[in-house]
Amino acid sequence: MASGSIDQDNRMNPSPRGPSVLRFAAPQNFYPLAGRLAPWFAVTAAVLTLIGLWLAFFVAPVDATQGNVYRVIFIHVPAAWMSMFIYLVMAFWSAVGLVMNTRLSFVMSQALAPTGAMFCFVALWTGALWGRPTWGAYWVWDARLTSQLLLLFLYFGFIALTRAIEDPRRGDRAGAIIALVGAVNVPVIYFSVKWWNTLHQGASVSLTKAPSMASTMLMGMLVLAFASWAYTLAVTLWRVRPMILERERHTEWVGAVLDREGGRK
Amino acid sequence: MLSTFFAVLRRDLLLAWRGRADVMVTLAFFVIVVCLFPFGVGAEPNLLRAIAPGVLWVAALLACLLSLHRLFAQDYADGTLEQLLLSSEPAVLWVLAKILAFWLTTGLPVVVVAPGLGLLLDLEQGALPVLVLSLALGTPILALLGAVGAALTLGVRGGGMLLALLILPLFVPVLIFGAGAVEAEASGTGALAHLLLLGGGLAGALALAPIACAASLRISTE
Amino acid sequence: MMQWESWSAFWDMGGAGFFVWGSYGVTFAVIALELVLVLQRRKETVKRLLRWRRAVGKDGSGRAGARMES
Numbered sequence: 001m002a003s004g005s006i007d008q009d010n011r012m013n014p015s016p017r018g019p020s021v022l023r024f025a026a027p028q029n030f031y032p033l034a035g036r037l038a039p040w041f042a043v044t045a046a047v048l049t050l051i052g053l054w055l056a057f058f059v060a061p062v063d064a065t066q067g068n069v070y071r072v073i074f075i076h077v078p079a080a081w082m083s084m085f086i087y088l089v090m091a092f093w094s095a096v097g098l099v100m101n102t103r104l105s106f107v108m109s110q111a112l113a114p115t116g117a118m119f120c121f122v123a124l125w126t127g128a129l130w131g132r133p134t135w136g137a138y139w140v141w142d143a144r145l146t147s148q149l150l151l152l153f154l155y156f157g158f159i160a161l162t163r164a165i166e167d168p169r170r171g172d173r174a175g176a177i178i179a180l181v182g183a184v185n186v187p188v189i190y191f192s193v194k195w196w197n198t199l200h201q202g203a204s205v206s207l208t209k210a211p212s213m214a215s216t217m218l219m220g221m222l223v224l225a226f227a228s229w230a231y232t233l234a235v236t237l238w239r240v241r242p243m244i245l246e247r248e249r250h251t252e253w254v255g256a257v258l259d260r261e262g263g264r265k
Numbered sequence: 266m267l268s269t270f271f272a273v274l275r276r277d278l279l280l281a282w283r284g285r286a287d288v289m290v291t292l293a294f295f296v297i298v299v300c301l302f303p304f305g306v307g308a309e310p311n312l313l314r315a316i317a318p319g320v321l322w323v324a325a326l327l328a329c330l331l332s333l334h335r336l337f338a339q340d341y342a343d344g345t346l347e348q349l350l351l352s353s354e355p356a357v358l359w360v361l362a363k364i365l366a367f368w369l370t371t372g373l374p375v376v377v378v379a380p381g382l383g384l385l386l387d388l389e390q391g392a393l394p395v396l397v398l399s400l401a402l403g404t405p406i407l408a409l410l411g412a413v414g415a416a417l418t419l420g421v422r423g424g425g426m427l428l429a430l431l432i433l434p435l436f437v438p439v440l441i442f443g444a445g446a447v448e449a450e451a452s453g454t455g456a457l458a459h460l461l462l463l464g465g466g467l468a469g470a471l472a473l474a475p476i477a478c479a480a481s482l483r484i485s486t487e
Numbered sequence: 488m489m490q491w492e493s494w495s496a497f498w499d500m501g502g503a504g505f506f507v508w509g510s511y512g513v514t515f516a517v518i519a520l521e522l523v524l525v526l527q528r529r530k531e532t533v534k535r536l537l538r539w540r541r542a543v544g545k546d547g548s549g550r551a552g553a554r555m556e557s
Contacts, residue, residue: 058490062501069503072510079514118521126510133506153434160430164421173484174417178431181413181477185435188466192438196445231518238525242532249536258540261533 025104027244028253034237034244041234048227055220072130073217078225080123080144082232083151084186086116090158091183094176106172107247109179110162111239115232117155123148143197147190154182168247266358273349273359277366280339287335292374295328299382310387317386318396318447322440325375325400326407330433332371333411334418334425336363337482341419347486356479364412364475372404388451395450395460402463403443409474410435416481439466 024030056074063070090109097105127145128138139145161178165171248254281288302320306312340346340363349359379400380393388396414432418424446459491497500507 057497061490067503068501069506071500071507075510075514115521118517122514122517125513129506129510133503150434150437153430157427157431157434160427161417161421164418164423164427170484170487174481177413177477177481177484178417181410181435184473185438188438189434192441196441235521235525238529242529245536246532249539254536255540258533258537262537 025102027104027248028251030104031241031244031253031257034241038234038237038241041230041237045227045230045234048223048230052220052224052227055216055223060216060220061214066134069130069133072126074220074224076123076126076130077221078228079119079126080148081225082228083116083120083123083148086112086119086232087151087154087179087186088183090116091179094179097172098176098180103172103247104244106176107240107243108236110172110175111236111243112232113155113159113162114239115235117152117159119228119232120148120152120155124152141197143190143194146193146197147186150189150193151186154186158182266354269354270358270362273362274366277363278369281366281370287332288370288374291328291332291371292378294331295324295375296378296382298324298327300385302386313386314388314451317383317388318392318444318451320386321379321382321388321396321447322400322403322444325379325404326433326436326440328375329371329404329407329411330429330436332367333408333415333428333432336367336412336415337419338415341486346482350483350486356482357475360412360479360482361471361475364408364478367412368405368408372400372408375404376400388447392447392451395456396447398460399443399446399456399463402460402467403439406439406463406467406470407436409470409478410439412478413474413481416478416485419482419485439463442466 024033052074056071060071060074062068090112093105093109093112096102097109124145127148131140131145132138158175158178162171162175165174245254245257299320302316303313306316337346340349350356376397379396383393383396384390411428411432414428414435417431418428421427442459442463446456446463449459450456498504498508
């Protein structure tokens with residue numbers, strides 16, 4: 001993707017000599033840190049997923065009204081949470097990038113986007129499969145489902161824009177602007193869709209999900225939410241690493257990293 | 266300061282007048298899209314009346330989308346945009362002038378012909394003023410939001426499709442309240458709440474979009 | 488097996504097997520796909536950058552005409 005001619009200022013700031021935590025905002029410090037942390041997050045995600053699945057299938061009781069179908073909730077709700085949360089984090093990093101001019105923040109927001117879109121898709125897919133037996137249709141134009149769909153489109157727009165612009169500097173900033181514009185619009189979209197929905201919704205569709213939630217159900221959901229959190233961290237850090245290498249390819253430290261990688265094969 | 270605003274507005278309107286064929290094409294597109302619907306869904310008057318607000322609004326939205334790439338493309342190609350950005354005048358001001366000129370040449374004609382098309386779709390005559398009002402309040406929001414997208418996609422390959430992908434989700438609230446206003450009036454529940462929300466949206470877009478648009482133009486011309 | 492009498496009851500999910508396993512199956516398939524793509528991208532980037540470095544000279548100073556082949 002990112003191609004461009006070489007120029008000296010094609011580097012991420014700030015300088016590597018800073019005190020405290022800010023030191024890790026420098027790519028040559030962040031790169032190895034990301035490499036060290038990612039496996040731990042991945043292991044945490046895997047363990048939490050196993051615990052969560054065990055709670056979901058073997059501990060949580062059958063729902064009195066919905067039967068076993070409700071077990072979809074254990075991935076549906078965490079995925080929906082994550083998809084919204086990741087968009088907010090993306091917008092946060094975009095704002096940080098625009099204000100502080102730190103290129104690593106832009107890279108972070110771009111690395112988060114595909115995972116956010118993935119969770120968005122999972123939420124829609126599981127929602128559809130859950131909807132068929134409970135509401136009798138794979139899709140209803142419910143406020144939550146519809147806003148989720150629009151959120152997926154926002155993710156697509158962000159990803160498409162940052163990929164289409166060749167110059168990474170321009171792509172970073174353009175993506176940041178659209179992420180912020182999207183974040184401002186997410187609540188507007190949600191409330192407008194909700195308003196529209198209350199006017200149009202037929203009486204046949206009632207959307208009470210899992211009325212009285214047993215505490216074991218809540219536990220399972222929370223554990224899987226933490227699992228998807230850890231997963232997001234792991235996969236984002238893994239995705240950030242090659243992006244940093246690509247952008248910092250003119251520096252000596254990337255040269256050293258590449259020599260190590262090349263020698264390993 | 267205001268002289269810049271009016272100078273840019275006058276210049277853009279003059280340019281639009283010279284290229285009035287483009288303006289006519291947008292308008293013709295709007296009319297044709299609306300006229301396609303009876304062929305697609307059948308000429309049953311009750312059905313047409315029911316879908317008229319949505320059809321008119323979606324067609325207006327698409328017409329706006331199709332003409333958006335014209336907003337900055339010419340000035341970007343001939344370097345005017347860079348000159349304007351280098352000038353000491355506040356960018357927000359002339360950006361707003363350009364968006365206003367754009368709306369006057371693409372949004373306003375749509376607002377004017379919409380009632381006639383409403384009659385073609387058998388829309389209740391009492392709802393026509395609300396249709397005009399909702400379009401007059403809503404299409405400027407489309408132009409303001411679209412301008413940000415147009416600025417970001419300047420000179421990008423596949424820009425047209427990308428622009429649609431970027432801004433169509435953002436247009437959804439406008440579509441909901443715009444078409445909703447007409448529908449509410451036609452069904453007798455009153456359109457005031459919808460129109461107030463559209464007005465609020467317009468005020469918000471007027472305050473925020475020119476700033477985002479000016480920043481986007483800086484990014485795209487750097 | 489606190490909730491289920493047998494494995495077949497577990498897979499059947501009270502008749503909702505298709506919906507439950509369709510949800511979980513696709514979710515984990517998508518996650519696996521994402522992981523594969525991320526790892527693949529890393530390998531591919533390293534390979535491309537190594538090639539690029541050889542093209543511009545080992546010290547990375549061969550500035551003239553050095554462009555990334557995307």
